Amino acid sequence: MESCTNEDLDAIIETNLNSEQLKQFNRIFYGQEDHCELKLRLSTLMASKNENFQVCGYSFAASKEEARSPRILKFGLVQHSIVLPTHKPLKEQRDAIFQKVGKIIDVAASEGVQIICLQEVWSAPFFLCTREKNEWIEFVESPTDGPSIQFLAPLAKKYSMVIISPILELDENNVWWNTVVVINENGKVMGKHRKNHLPSVGSFSETSYYSPGNTGHPVFDTKYGKIAINICYGRHQALNWLMFALNGAEVVFNPAATISEFGESFWGIEARNAAVANSYFTAGINRVGTEVFTVKNKYEEKQISRTYYGSSYVTAPNGVRTPSLSKCSDGLLIAEVDLNLCRQVKDHWGFNMTSRLDMYAKELNAVK
Numbered sequence: 208m209e210s211c212t213n214e215d216l217d218a219i220i221e222t223n224l225n226s227e228q229l230k231q232f233n234r235i236f237y238g239q240e241d242h243c244e245l246k247l248r249l250s251t252l253m254a255s256k257n258e259n260f261q262v263c264g265y266s267f268a269a270s271k272e273e274a275r276s277p278r279i280l281k282f283g284l285v286q287h288s289i290v291l292p293t294h295k296p297l298k299e300q301r302d303a304i305f306q307k308v309g310k311i312i313d314v315a316a317s318e319g320v321q322i323i324c325l326q327e328v329w330s331a332p333f334f335l336c337t338r339e340k341n342e343w344i345e346f347v348e349s350p351t352d353g354p355s356i357q358f359l360a361p362l363a364k365k366y367s368m369v370i371i372s373p374i375l376e377l378d379e380n381n382v383w384w385n386t387v388v389v390i391n392e393n394g395k396v397m398g399k400h401r402k403n404h405l406p407s408v409g410s411f412s413e414t415s416y417y418s419p420g421n422t423g424h425p426v427f428d429t430k431y432g433k434i435a436i437n438i439c440y441g442r443h444q445a446l447n448w449l450m451f452a453l454n455g456a457e458v459v460f461n462p463a464a465t466i467s468e469f470g471e472s473f474w475g476i477e478a479r480n481a482a483v484a485n486s487y488f489t490a491g492i493n494r495v496g497t498e499v500f501t502v503k504n505k506y507e508e509k510q511i512s513r514t515y516y517g518s519s520y521v522t523a524p525n526g527v528r529t530p531s532l533s534k535c536s537d538g539l540l541i542a543e544v545d546l547n548l549c550r551q552v553k554d555h556w557g558f559n560m561t562s563r564l565d566m567y568a569k570e571l572n573a574v575k
């Protein structure tokens with residue numbers, strides 16, 4: 208069985224470069240010499256040790272402005288493994304994940320996190336690789352009164368936190384969708400977005416489960432900032448990122464479930480490039496751990512095993528990025544940002560002003 212190799216790139220680099228080399232490396236690779244780590248509370252560090260999850264926090268500064276006050280937002284990303292083996296009763300599996308993620312959300316709240324994003328299909332193993340449907344049906348749920356919203360809504364209200372909950376949705380016509388539900392700081396559903404681009408590559412064959420999303424590119428104007436969600440495979444499509452920018456997003460989250468064979472080498476590039484190209488913050492979130500499924504059908508019985516590489520990270524509109532969370536362990540990444548940076552970068556680089564969208568619209572219309 209494959210397992211996590213625990214070779215976090217950041218750790219390899221830090222242990223092998225001297226301090227001068229490290230500064231140079233950081234300046235070019237991360238966009239700044241120092242990572243501007245946030246000082247975390249003692250209780251956070253203790254919870255991280257006791258509950259066995261990594262916690263990191265970073266701040267991104269913006270220039271002071273005369274006419275606008277800073278718009279400080281603290282957001283968090285959670286990456287985690289499943290807890291129980293996939294043959295256990297589904298409710299037990301889900302409840303065990305709820306318990307684990309609930310504790311991480313508690314810590315995020317104690318650090319003042321205002322918006323938190325969970326990973327793709329966070330409350331279940333990523334069973335879509337099995338190509339089986341019926342035995343997993345109970346992981347597919349209502350966005351308005353399914354188990355995930357029932358669990359998260361009280362937390363959102365308790366902590367005045369916006370929670371982004373990526374689930375598998377069962378709609379009123381019994382149709383499945385890969386959906387994120389945005390829960391506002393009062394614990395109410397603000398809206399949802401359905402995955403626009405579905406993979407049909409190797410063991411990622413999602414087109415037999417659900418249809419491409421029909422919700423366009425919504426931006427949610429939350430109490431804390433304008434956010435959007437580009438679900439997993441959608442990160443490979445530049446126009447998907449662009450539309451969220453044109454609709455006014457200041458932070459775009461990319462909750463994912465992905466394994467090394469599917470582009471670990473460009474995981475660190477795509478969301479980062481999107482941040483630069485669109486002058487907003489981006490956050491990539493990927494699960495960790497090995498998930499093993501026994502697939503039995505009338506033709507065969509086999510085991511499928513997949514290991515996810517975590518490595519969640521945040522990029523600012525000026526291209527500065529955080530180090531990644533671990534490839535192997537559960538983690539919470541906290542980013543403290545000044546949303547004024549979005550307009551400052553737009554003013555500086557003028558990428559949107561020079562984007563010539565009308566020219567591309569004409570050319571796209573003319574493509575046969």
Ligand SMILES: NC(=O)NCCC(=O)O
Nearest residue numbers: 406411439440464465469
């Ligand atoms: N969940 C998902 O869309 N995975 C596809 C593989 C990838 O794009 O990394």
